[in-house]
Amino acid sequence: MLHHAVMQIRDFGIEIWMNRWETTCRYNLAETCVESITVDALLGLAGMDPDDFLAELLPMRLTYGAIVGTDRLRSAIAALYETATPDDVLVTHGAIGANHLAYLALIEPGDVVVSIVPTYQQHTSIPESLGAEVRLLRLREERGWLPDLDELRSLAAGAKVIALVNPNNPTGSLLGEAGLREIASIAEHEGAWIVADEVYRGTDQDGAGTSPSLVDLYERTVGIGSMSKAFSLAGLRLGWVTAAREVLDAVSRHRDYSVISVGMVDDLLASIALEARDALLGRNRAIVRENLASLDAWVTAEPRISYVKPQSGTTALLRYESDLPSESLCLRLLETEGVLFTPGSALDAEGYLRIGYANNATTLRDGLARTSAFLATLATGRPGTTAGSRT
Numbered sequence: 001m002l003h004h005a006v007m008q009i010r011d012f013g014i015e016i017w018m019n020r021w022e023t024t025c026r027y028n029l030a031e032t033c034v035e036s037i038t039v040d041a042l043l044g045l046a047g048m049d050p051d052d053f054l055a056e057l058l059p060m061r062l063t064y065g066a067i068v069g070t071d072r073l074r075s076a077i078a079a080l081y082e083t084a085t086p087d088d089v090l091v092t093h094g095a096i097g098a099n100h101l102a103y104l105a106l107i108e109p110g111d112v113v114v115s116i117v118p119t120y121q122q123h124t125s126i127p128e129s130l131g132a133e134v135r136l137l138r139l140r141e142e143r144g145w146l147p148d149l150d151e152l153r154s155l156a157a158g159a160k161v162i163a164l165v166n167p168n169n170p171t172g173s174l175l176g177e178a179g180l181r182e183i184a185s186i187a188e189h190e191g192a193w194i195v196a197d198e199v200y201r202g203t204d205q206d207g208a209g210t211s212p213s214l215v216d217l218y219e220r221t222v223g224i225g226s227m228s229k230a231f232s233l234a235g236l237r238l239g240w241v242t243a244a245r246e247v248l249d250a251v252s253r254h255r256d257y258s259v260i261s262v263g264m265v266d267d268l269l270a271s272i273a274l275e276a277r278d279a280l281l282g283r284n285r286a287i288v289r290e291n292l293a294s295l296d297a298w299v300t301a302e303p304r305i306s307y308v309k310p311q312s313g314t315t316a317l318l319r320y321e322s323d324l325p326s327e328s329l330c331l332r333l334l335e336t337e338g339v340l341f342t343p344g345s346a347l348d349a350e351g352y353l354r355i356g357y358a359n360n361a362t363t364l365r366d367g368l369a370r371t372s373a374f375l376a377t378l379a380t381g382r383p384g385t386t387a388g389s390r391t
């Protein structure tokens, strides 16, 4: 008898949506990376002569390289934290690989995970697929998309893991040091780990742009980082985990089965980028701040859209006034104007659209203008008549 192995994991809503549409749309307002940088521009920011870079690259023999990541790279990653050393870091295939390995290392069937949602879906679906009981702490717009800590305290009873994304995707909210310390004390009371996905760290709207990492505030943090978002280098497919020895050893055991090592060229470019992090984050801070100013002006002027203005990250949740379900609205907008947003339905946030505003400034402005034209056509319909035309 043929035996069908069924993988008990949900469809990854956002990745399915992005894979389907991101290469064919005209105005991509769904992308969450800060506008990706060329190798040429990166070397320029790093003050590196391209010939010197080639002198490093050309003699490189393309072996598996340093299995856990080069010392140079792990030192540059450790320098992003106050308390991490290079030995506390394992390099992975993107943060997507890091998150996956973190849950494989931490979760056994029956464990309780509290996940703060909406979130990047790995933080609910992977633990669920590993047999965890996943409890959802829902962020609410009226609280500025920040968690209710009393609710967290009661949900966290008996939890092994609390999972959060900070700065937050999709809402753009930011937990500062005081809020993180409170969450840490709730976790500590339970002896729980915190999986802190901090891939947007370094994109704050205010101050120097980088606020504290939970890694430096709570020992049982499993810190997740990436070159993709704040560092605008998704093409490297390079992320990392930093955690206490016992978790890192377990991550390493799983990593041997699915990673071996990351690419040597990626490791080199990530090292160069992180060694030039002040310049690179400076470029990216200017992009997120200027683009959010454009978005904010648009939201203010657009009668059918409202939002909580982001404090950090590259995304915002836009509330829209229409009876259309978010996916229908996004598909119509895509068909008529070529503008791509992410429907809230792909993020368990129906009634909202997610915008990624940190990409090309002209695309953002033009895409928003077309969105206004589209919303104006919706407005001419009588209230309620649009709801029947689901696609």
Ligand SMILES: Cc1ncc(COP(=O)(O)O)c(C=O)c1O
Pocket: 032, 093, 094, 095, 096, 097, 120, 165, 169, 197, 199, 225, 226, 227, 228, 234, 237, 238, 239
């Ligand atoms: C919160 C969060 N974590 C992880 C990832 C995956 O990033 P990477 O490109 O490093 O794999 C994303 C990508 O959208 C994300 O938003």
